[in-house]
C-alpha cells in the first residue's frame with residue numbers, strides 16, 4: 001500500500017508540522033507500544049526540538065482483526081508527566097479507544113496538555129470520538145501490516161505497509 005520511500009516522505013511532512021506546532025518548546029514524546037516503535041523512531045529523528053522519550057504499553061486484545069478490551073502492559077510511573085506537554089504517538093487510529101484511554105490517563109496524571117500524532121488514520125472505523133492532531137496518512141477500512149503494525153504479532157518488521165487478509169497468510173496451518 002505504501003513503499004518505504006512514500007512512508008519516509010510522509011514522516012518528513014508530519015515531523016515538520018509537529019515541529020512548527022511546538023515552536024521552540026520542550027515536550028515529551030510518548031510512544032504507545034508495541035505498534036508505534038518504528039514510526040516513533042523515524043519521527044523523533046526528524047524533530048530538532050529538545051524532547052524526552054517515554055513509552056507506555058497498551059494491548060487491545062484483538063481477536064483476529066477486531067479490537068477487544070484494553071489492557072495496560074507498561075504503565076507510566078507516577079509523576080512522569082506532571083506539568084509536561086505530551087505528544088502521544090501511535091501506529092494507527094482505528095476505533096479510537098486506545099488513544100482516548102491513554103490520553104485520559106495522562107491528563108489524570110497531570111500532563112499540561114496532550115496532543116497526538118499517528119502514522120495512519122482510519123476514520124471510517126471510529127467508535128469513540130477522537131481526532132488526531134497530526135496524521136501521516138489517511139487510509140480506507142482495510143487491515144494493514146508492516147512498519148510496526150502486526151497481525152497476531154507478526155509482520156511488524158516489514159519496511160513497507162501492505163494490506164493483509166488472514167486467508168492469504170502463508171504461515172496459516
Ligand code: IMP
Nearest residue numbers: 035093094095096097098143144149150
Ligand atoms: P484503536 O481501535 O484505535 O484502539 O486501535 C488500537 C490498535 O489496534 C492500534 O494501535 C493497532 O495496534 C491495532 N490496529 C488497528 N487497525 C489495525 C490494522 O489495520 N493493522 C494492524 N493493527 C491495527
Ligand code: MG
Nearest residue numbers: 034035149150
Ligand atoms: Mg497491534
